[in-house]
Amino acid sequence: MNNFQIKERKDLAPSIVLMDVYSPRLANVALPGQFLIVVADEKGERVPLTICDYNREEGIVTIVIQAIGASTKKICGFKEGDCFRDVVGPLGNPSELVEKTDEELSSMNIMFIAGGLGAAPVYPQVRYLAERGIKAHVIIGAKTKGLVIMEKEFRKLTPNVHIATDDGSYGFHGLVTDLLKSLVAEGNKFDLVVAIGPMIMMKFAALTTKALGIRTIVSLNSLMVDGTGMCGACRVSVGGKTRFACVEGPEFDGHEVDFDQALRRGGMYRTLEQRCNEEHDHKCNIGGTGNGK
Amino acid sequence: MANKIPRVPVREQAPAVRATNFEEVCYGYNVEEAQLEASRCLNCKNPRCMNACPVNINIPKFISEILSGDFKAAANTISEDSLLPSVCGRVCPQETQCEGSCILGVKGESVSIGKLERFVGDWTLENGDFGSAEGIVKNGKKIAVVGSGPAGLACAADLAKLGYEVTIFEALHKAGGVLAYGIPEFRLPKSKILDNELKKVKALGVKIETDVIIGRTSTIDSLMNDEGFSAVFVASGAGLPKFMGIEGENLNGVVSANEYLTRVNLMKAFSSEYDTPILVGEKTVVVGGGNVAMDAVRTAKRLGSDAYIVYRRGEEELPARKEEVHHAKEEGINFEMLTNPIEILSDDKGWVKAVRCIRQELGEPDESGRRSPQPIPGSEFEIECDSVIMALGTSPNPLIANTTNGLEKNRRGCLVADETLATTRKGVFAGGDTVSGAATVILAMGAGRRAAKSIDEYCKSL
Missing domain, CATH: 1.10.1060.10 (Alpha-helical ferredoxin)
Incomplete structure (x- = not known):
């Protein structure tokens, strides 16, 4: 097996692809919450993607990509057996859950909110907890039933899987924030919410949990070039201070993040064409965008 | 005569x-x-x-x-x-x-x-004289070099000549460090010069493993304990960009020189054949007066922007090479000297629309011997622009110090090394910008060669 070769490729939903990539050094040390960078070919961009899963024995890391811009479309076009030019990582800090003792973790009731592609980075965290006998809650949110990804995988880890679709075609009819509110109203008590998905979803999840008084972690998929602290493209205001998402994040306290700035910065390199594409996709078929450009 | x-x-x-x-x-x-x-x-x-x-x-x-x-x-x-x-x-x-x-x-x-x-x-x-590993007697010892910039390359080449099996670990996907991502093509052609210099180092038997971030993908502890490296030379440079901390610095259109130059030099964003985008302003203000500032402003000019240098001291104090300043002026770069940005102003969509500056005058020499600039009250003015590049210097990346047991750094974030370039951790040496702070290619290269000598002596003493 060659370095950075695609061992398996699966379509999860329209324009959403899962890939198992051979990258033994990376697979050996990856932890939940971290991300990696893919360079598709010689002319490719450095595209940050969250690590969805890893298999240390086989040297495999799993990524989930949504084809949105030119670069993510190029990556999604790779087939089984193809090799990426580069896969670099793991980048960023592991989830704070990894730092906690099993005892601390089992005393917590944790809710994960996964919007669209955000299900991918949430998965390894829920798996990490399941391996310690902890059944976390998970809300998977999507525009419509066809865009709900990884439900089966989550159900293997925990019985507490909730689905929300914007159009009501599956599960709860409404936004993830509405489902969260209704679960809390039913008497569920959560000590921590981990919300990962499109920036706009994380913004409103954080606003909701602030009102509910629940501590909230978000994972920012900021723009970046090197991912090692060199470029500063990923800077984000957290609690009034500028932080680099690549080396100081990607997870931050959701109640401290300046989401409006993050949303604005996220669009910095978007061309008019891409904006049009996204608006078009938004109307017809695409769910949330968890990462990529 | x-x-x-x-x-x-x-x-x-x-x-x-x-x-x-x-x-x-x-x-x-x-x-x-x-x-x-x-x-x-x-x-x-x-x-x-x-x-x-x-x-x-x-x-x-x-x-x-x-x-x-x-x-x-x-x-x-x-x-x-x-x-x-x-x-x-x-x-x-x-x-x-x-x-x-x-x-x-x-x-x-x-x-x-x-x-x-x-x-x-x-x-x-x-003349295609890239040298070879012929005649080198291998001593069977493995040395790891972190970073493939001038310090790392020099150290690796010298150690390879002495018979060591050397692997360079590079965090980026291409080797060369600042020579690859920092210095533009118009000053240092990549395929004609850098790639050939790298070929020379590889011809000595040095292995370069790209995409390995020491501190993440692996650690110094793991290289020494699990992978059998007898010593490590840390030459990870000074890659962390500084910002001014002024209002408006996170607006759209404000980037670090590192980001701007990396997009253009490493990712070749200047060519439409490459996927990486670059923001080209109609009017670009580059803040700073060093070589990196000159590289950034001349790059902006080449991409089609009207380009300005804003520097807080006077022309005499510009830290950039004279030749670069001369070339920049010839190319039509505008220089606003004794001028310091105090705020970056936004349009109604969160993009840069101007830099608010204040004129300065030189006061008494400070401890560095340079006359320190003092703002002139009431001299504030605005430079309209849609792109701002911060070229204020860089500091070492803390990743290695933070992930290696027993490796000390000083107040400026630089690794502490003695005159032999030995760090506070046995078997770990460091040199170049990661020890000195941002400096020159030749000093880094010199440090790499000194480290090679020290590492050789260290390995012989084991």
């Missing part, structure tokens, strides 16, 4: 032409020009140039070898002290080093030592 010949001018692309392309500015000397320039050297008994060279290249010797037409001998003379003549001949601040102390410079113009060094370096590469 010799000093009656005026300094041989070097051929360059015309300013108006080169300001629209990324081809190299300076063509360098041909054989005739090089030999004529070499004939100006007085071959001083006590060569001040050699003492002023950070790695003490035997300058009079290699110049006399150029004069006698033995370019191979000249290359060997330089290679005793420098690994990268093609690079250093292009990017060294010669006016404050060798050329700055040339005796001819007292009354006239110094010998063009940098251009002669470049001539020898390029001659070697053009």
Whole structure:
């Protein structure tokens, strides 16, 4: 097996692809919450993607990509057996859950909110907890039933899987924030919410949990070039201070993040064409965008 | 007699032409020009140039070898002290080093030592002399080098020559460090010069593993404990960009010079064939006065932007090489000296629309000996622009210090190393910008070579 070769490729939903990539050094040390960078070919961009899963024995890391811009479309076009030019990582800090003792973790009731592609980075965290006998809650949110990804995988880890679709075609009819509110109203008590998905979803999840008084972690998929602290493209205001998402994040306290700035910065390199594409996709078929450009 | 010949001018692309392309500015000397320039050297008994060279290249010797037409001998003379003549001949601040102390410079113009060094370096590469590992007796010991910039390359090459099995770990997807991501194509051509210099290092048997971030993908502890490396040389540079901390710095359209240059140099965003995007403003303000600021402003100009340097001190104090400032001016870069940004102003969509600045005057010299600039009250004004590049310097990446047991750093975030370049952790050495803070290619290269000596002694003492 060659370095950075695609061992398996699966379509999860329209324009959403899962890939198992051979990258033994990376697979050996990856932890939940971290991300990696893919360079598709010689002319490719450095595209940050969250690590969805890893298999240390086989040297495999799993990524989930949504084809949105030119670069993510190029990556999604790779087939089984193809090799990426580069896969670099793991980048960023592991989830704070990894730092906690099993005892601390089992005393917590944790809710994960996964919007669209955000299900991918949430998965390894829920798996990490399941391996310690902890059944976390998970809300998977999507525009419509066809865009709900990884439900089966989550159900293997925990019985507490909730689905929300914007159009009501599956599960709860409404936004993830509405489902969260209704679960809390039913008497569920959560000590921590981990919300990962499109920036706009994380913004409103954080606003909701602030009102509910629940501590909230978000994972920012900021723009970046090197991912090692060199470029500063990923800077984000957290609690009034500028932080680099690549080396100081990607997870931050959701109640401290300046989401409006993050949303604005996220669009910095978007061309008019891409904006049009996204608006078009938004109307017809695409769910949330968890990462990529 | 010799000093009656005026300094041989070097051929360059015309300013108006080169300001629209990324081809190299300076063509360098041909054989005739090089030999004529070499004939100006007085071959001083006590060569001040050699003492002023950070790695003490035997300058009079290699110049006399150029004069006698033995370019191979000249290359060997330089290679005793420098690994990268093609690079250093292009990017060294010669006016404050060798050329700055040339005796001819007292009354006239110094010998063009940098251009002669470049001539020898390029001659070697053009003649395909990349060296080989032939004749090197392997000693069976493994050394890890972190970073493939000038310090890492120099250390790796020297250790390989001594028989060590050397692996360089590079965090980015291409080797070369600042030579690859920082210095633009128009000053240091990548395929003609950098790739060939890398070829020379690899020809010695050095392995370069890209996409390995020490501190993430692996750690120094793991390299030494699990992968069998006897010693590690940390040459991870100073890659962390500084910002001013002023209002509006996170607006859309404000980037670090590191980001701007990495997009253009490493990712080749200047070419539409490459996927990485770059924001090209109609009017770009670059804040800073060093070589990186000059590189960024000249890059912006080449991408089609009207380009300004805003620097808080005066022209005399510009830390950039004189040649770069001269080239920038020729290319039509505007200089706003003794000017400091105090705020970046936003349009109604969160994009930069202007930089609010204040004029300054030079006060008393500070502890660094430079006269410190003082703002002139009431002199605030705005420069309208849609792109701002911060080129304020860089500091070492804390990743390695934070993930290695027993590795101390100082207040400025630099790794602590003694005169042998040994760090506070046994078997771990460090040099270049990661120890000194951002400095020059030649100092980094010199540090790499010193570290190689120390590592050899250390390994022999085990």
